[in-house]
Amino acid sequence: LAGDVERLKRYRQSIRESVLEKASEPHAKQFTRDLEELYRQLLARKHRQK
Numbered sequence: 001l002a003g004d005v006e007r008l009k010r011y012r013q014s015i016r017e018s019v020l021e022k023a024s025e026p027h028a029k030q031f032t033r034d035l036e037e038l039y040r041q042l043l044a045r046k047h048r049q050k
Helices: 005-022 025-049
Strands: none
Touching: none
């Protein structure tokens, strides 16, 4: 595989397409919502500890 440049190019392209597909807008929006919720929970926990 290391010596098969064309095959490596195809693998890289396939991986890139897969990553971009998974990072599509609906997924990015859900990730952002989940991250914001996590921040809210962490802040609430921090304020309860004071």
